[in-house]
Amino acid sequence: MFGWWQKIVDGFVYGTLGLDPNSAAGSALDFFLFDTVKILLLLTVIIFLVTFVRSYFPVEKVRDWLADKHQIVGYVTAALFGIITPFCTCSAIPLFLGFLQARIPLGVTFSYLVSAPMNNEIAIAMLFTLFGWQVTALYIGFGLLVAIVAGLVIDRLDLEEEVLIKPPPMKPHTIETVEIPVAKRLKEAWAYTLDILKKVGLYVLAGVGIGAWIHGYVPADLIVRYAGGDAWYSVPLATILGVPMYSNAAGVMPLIEVLTQKGMLMGTALSFMMAITALSLPEAMILKKILSMKLIAIFFSTVAVGIMAIGYLFNVMLA
Structure with missing residues (x-):
């Protein structure tokens, strides 16, 4: 897809700048220029499209719809809804509170x-x-599975009394349906995309x-030596190491790409990434x-076990 851009970058780094393709500096600069533009371009396109589609699914409607559905349907819908809400672990908490309310x-x-x-x-x-x-399809499928199973486990343990804040129930209300012109949706989607790019660009x-x-x-x-290769402990070690390293996907994903290129197994690398993005000390x-x-x-604990299970499955399936 980006072969044309790779040729431009190679020409600039190895032709215009005259760096040796086998040198560390040349290889690093070529990688940086190619991946930066590729990632930012695809982020722009995909975030814009997802934001536009998401404009047809207001949070309030999803919340009220979930409140009236069977729990199994609720687990699946809540997990799917997570895909279209661009939140890190901390910024997802306000909507989590709204669901409790x-x-x-x-x-x-x-x-x-x-x-x-x-x-x-x-x-x-x-x-x-x-x-x-x-890999993306497998990741989404297993990620949704972890979210659904984690919800089921917590529900079966009857832990409602462990919620310290008891929000008052929301009063029933009717959400007015206002038809928003497509042009306005597109404009708002583009503005939101630019805002997200400003926030994640440095990452x-x-x-x-x-x-x-x-x-x-x-x-x-x-990398292979300390990543453990296919050793049994590599996946749990990667998961444990990921928890203190609070970041978002934009910051950690390029690192995951390089770790896999250097020999770390895909499942181990994804366990590391999922622990960073789904579990954090903050x-x-x-x-x-x-x-x-x-x-x-x-x-x-439930999420960590799910992440490790996914890591092992990826390592087996993609071996």
């Missing part, structure tokens, strides 16, 4: 809280950009920059004001 079952709200940061459109767009549709540059440095200067055998600190430590521990 609407008296939506606790397990369903957690299905959303897991899915939103893990399966948001930025993560999906960058996965598609870097690894293709097969992309930083992530690609780190990835480019590793790509050019770090020997492949060093999230735990915010949730501590809303949920008991018991419920937070169960939530983190």
Whole structure:
């Protein structure tokens, strides 16, 4: 898809600048220029399209619709809704509270809280950009499965009393349907896309920059040695290491690309990424004001086990 851009970058780096294709500097710069433009371009297109489609599904309507549905349907819908809400772990919490206020079952709200940061459109767009549709489809499917199972587990444990904040039930109301012209939806989608790009742009540059440095200067055998290769402990170790490293998909995905190029197995790398995006210490600190430590521990443990399971499955399926 981007072969034309690769030729331009190669011509500039190795022709105009005269860098050696086998040198660390040349390889790193070529990687940085190619990936930066490719990622930002695809992010622009995909975020714009998703935002435009999302304009037809207001949050209030989804919340009220969930409140009246069977729980199984609620788990699936909440997890799917996480795909079209561009939130990290911390920024997903306000809507999580809104679901609690609407008296939506606790397990369903957690299905959303897991899915939103893990399966948001930025993560999906960058996965598609870097690894293709097969890996992206598997990631979405397994990510939704983790969100749904986590919600089911929490629901079956009857943990409603572990919610420290008891929001009053929302009064029933009727949402007025206002037809928004397509031109306005397109304009708002473009404005939102630019706003998101401003917020994640530096993360992309930083992530690609780190990835480019590793790509050019770090020997492949060093990554494989410490990543554990196909050792049994590589997936849980990657998951544990990912929790303290709070970031979003835009910042960590370029690093994942380089780690896999250097020899880390795809499942191990994705476990690392999912732990970074779906579980974080800042999230735990915010949730501590809303949920008991018991419920937070169960939530983190359930998601961590799901992430590790996905890591092992990816390593087997993509071996």
